[in-house]
Amino acid sequence: MKRPLKTTMLFFTTLILIFAFNVSTSHANVQEDEYLLEQEKQEKIFQEIIESVPNGTYSGNDITTNALDPSSYNPQAGDILYTPSTQCNDDNRETCKGITGHVGIVNPSTGTVTHIQAPGYLPKSISLNSWFTKYPKTVVVRHKNSTKASNAAKWAYDYYIWGDGAEKTYKVTIDQDLTKTLSLNTTYCSLIVWQAYYYGAGQKLSLNIPVMPVLFVNYAPYHDMYVLMKIGY
Known part of the structure; x- marks a missing residue:
């Protein structure tokens, strides 16, 4: 009599596990x-917002010579660069899922950008020339407080280029408490910017979980920021 009982218990245990897995998968699909x-x-x-955003240019020359031309982008530390120019710009939902768009933060030197590109990459500092070559369409978001912006930029550069975050790999994580994500071995482009302002400038940006890159543009007024210009449109 013991054998049939064990077999029955095993059968019901298997059913429970299958049910739990299906519920979990269903919940994940609903979230997605x-x-x-x-x-x-x-x-x-975003499309409605950028219609009224002034056009700007980036010449790729010495950035300090562009200040006299209001339409030229004169970068400042802490500027957030948002671009829709990614592998997801064809808007094909069957092949392009997850976070679309991309963001980086301008470093204190104003000559480079801290970002992480995609799965398989580590955080990297690239030149502005490289950024605009790779991402021809870019929207510039600037903080009204230059000190906060500079502190955020410094934190991102120090932590993700030279510090403990330099070896973190790309993976989008979903955690209601974004402060916990600093302890992970992974990161993603918009999380770097969120953390930069939280840990570097003491400002908690109220954005969705996970952080959508486009929200830095859409929610700019709520965070003492403004959309400076759009380039390449």
Whole structure:
């Protein structure tokens, strides 16, 4: 009699595990669908916002010589660079899922940008010339407080280029408490910018989980920031 009992218990245990897995998978699919809908909504808002944003240029020459021309981008530490120029710009939802768009933060030297490109990459500091070559369409978001912006830029550069975050790999994580993500061995582009302002400038940016790159543009007024210009449009 013991054998059939064990077999029955094993059968029901298997059923429970299958049910739990299906519920978990279903919940994950619902989360993904909700996120994609929210992303589409935010991208529509973004399109409306940039219609009134002034056009700017980046010549790729000595950045200090561009200050006299109001339309030329004269970078400042802490500037957030948002671009839709990624592998997801064809808006094909069957092949392009997850976070679309990309962001980086201008370093204190104003000559480089801290960012992490995609899965398989580590955090990196690239020149502005490289950024605009790779991402021809870019929207510049600037903080009204230059001290906070500079502190955020310094934190991102110190931590992700020379510090403990230099070896972190790319992976989008979902955690309601973004402060906990600093202890992970992974990061993603918009998380770097969020952490830079939180740990470097003491400012908690109220953005969705995970952080959508486009929200730095859409929510700029709520964070004492403004959209300076759009380049390459």
